[in-house]
Amino acid sequence: MEQSLFIAGTAGEGIQTIGDVVAQTFLRHGYHVFTLKEYESRIRGGNSSYRIRVSDRPLNAPRHSADILLALNPRAEDHYAATLVENGQMLGPKNVPFGELADETGGSALYANSVAAGALCAAVGLPFATLKCVLHDAFARKGTEIVSANVSAARAGFAKAQEVIGDQKPESLPLGEAQVSFSSAHETIPLAAAAAGCRFMAAYPMSPSTGIITAFARDPELGVFVEQAEDEIAAINMCLGASAAGARAITATSGGGFALMAEGISLSGMTETPIVILLAQRPGPATGLPTRTAQEDLNFALHAGHGEFARVLLAPSDPQDAIQLTVRAFDLASRYQIPVILLTDQLLADAHFSLPALHLPEELPRETFAEDAPTAEYARYELTEDGLSPRRYLGQGKQIVCIDSDEHTENGHITEDLASIRPAMVEKRLKRKQALMSEMSAPAAYRVEDAELVLIGWGSTRGALTEAVDRLRDAGRAVGLLHFTELWPLPPLNLDPDRRYIVVEGNATGQFASLLRAEAHVPVDTVIGRFDGFPLDAETIVGELS
């Protein structure tokens, strides 16, 4: 069983409320749900939709066509009509008068959202009893009157939709068996960061990253100090100051803000100050499409910051993965004294995934600082075999810590010693990459054993790629998937040269494909890119390969 439901309307009309109620109803009924919000960059008006994909098996990937379209107004009906599959069911003001039914049953047009939720549940075959439970829980704190008004309105919508559908009325869905959690990656990342010992967060609001700072601010018990900076430059410099003074720090932004942080990333590299930077990608260049998704900033994240220094790029694929990689980001940043960039995107910010119960990694590595130096003076940039100097924070004990963005001596003071110190410091900053490479994780392999064609993807596209592989396998194609979440430094790869490799990513120029070709000599055959602002989906991938 797999169904795609779109709730379409204008921003502020209540599609979020309807979508949440219907998604919860499916989840309560034991089904897997994947939801995606799609909206314009405006506060009110425009076209937006809440997309619910429901199935009796895990399927955390978007679908861009609807089996059932519930349109809250005639304009949404027109705008989204093309997304409806042949013989799909349209529910709209023409056949379900949401406002009138709400007024008749609940006593106010305010209950139109519950009418709509009821209609949608009827159209898909969800039993009314499950919906009633969800509504009860959702409105219980507002009192029994509000609960019963919502239930009445939903019942009216439910009955009306059954009447509209008539003979094609679906069988009532049996109770499913899914035992799942339902979350977005941007909801789990702040929790994982706090668990990893993050104490400081400074950021400037920018879609689609704003949820990260908001989550820290909403939950002071996480113990993370939160500051809305005047700009992204201030944000990253505050984080670096905090980190130098011993606090694990994170900032979050999107492409434009990340551009402003570039000098700070370089400062992290030069001063060897750990920092985690979450870069939630959206389509560019410049302002681009603020509320849409893309994987366009890989090259930028890889190269942002002048000069040469080591860095790590991690790209989670779902909320559980995001937990693991967030903890890992803090650990790597700290152990290697470098910037670590977590690449997410609007999909990972807004989409909700059905997953087994979420869990923290077994190990939560803690920050450790060096003991007092045996010498009279502590040398922040002591030259060592592996390039890593014992790290102490500003104000730790009585030994002075000197941190400098200029080229510096081992003691951290400005130097122009080009003969010995400069080359030694350059090598010091770079040589940690060797050790890093050896601990980067290999890509996740899916159905590759006998695959003649191997698809390669990274980050948020895993669900769509997995679904595409399954569909191609069903059609008799020997296809597999290699999916990367640890992008840089690339782990050692030993890919069979006799297979065909196609990289699938959310950009126009094949950024990851170029990286694989240049750095790992992967014989990439072709690249499938999606760059219209929508997330990659199995339908598109399968279509390109047929």
Place this chain on the structure above:
Amino acid sequence: MTAFDAYKSLVENQWCPGCPNFGILTALKKALVTLDKLPHEVCLVSGIGQAAKTPHYLSCHVFNGLHGRAIPAAIGIHVANPALTTLVTSGDGCVYGEGGNHLLHAFRRNPDLTVLVHDNRIYALTKGQGSPTTRRGVKTRLQFDGVQIDPSQMLATAIVHDCSFVARGFAGDIEGLASILVRAIGHRGLSLVDILQPCITWGHWSMDQWKDHVITVPSDHDPTDRAAAVSLALETDGAVPVGVLYETAPREPFASSYRARVGSRPMAETPPIERTAVEKRLSRFEIRET
């Protein structure tokens, strides 16, 4: 009692011989000694420029960051380790130019920091271009026909924003400057000290010319009188008043509600949230059965 020599640094100084920055450095050391601060209790944060090299020339914790970005870095340091006495020491180009926006927002935040601006009214390290405080009409190595725009008035701006300690110092008066710095560092909240510092290489006025212009703040000036303080701050070209221009009861300093909740120890010395508390939050994403 902290000895003056405790602050001695062995780093070779890169300032021009005779630069008034040496006077500022001496005054700063004197102030820290007077306040009985030990080197490891002090953190100097700077950006880029000749003034921004100051932290290297005395012994204390140093964060010499990016041009213009000393204030945000200092805010991060101060929040993470409030046990440190954190000061920013940088030039007019760094604090008022490249980092002007951060200063404006620092007025609003009121972190417990002292900001020393070595104000030489010129970009010295880049060899003589106009700075935010270069006067209109002054010819420079870039503004060949004279600067065509007006200087910024950051001290007045600070007072307008109710920055609770605003002073003007003079690098030619080391004792006077040291006593201003003692008050500035001791003040709880943001303190801004603009220090008139003749640039002996690119400057428009020599030290002697400056001495003719500098006067002390009138003894009957009430530093809580905001309007009077603004008037004194705006006197920048004739008789330039030096001293504490504005000082009011400190406002609630930045991060005080966080500190009230978690205490004043460095973040590095306090445990983060318990694993089980995070696990409890993660379990809220689980779907309850019908």
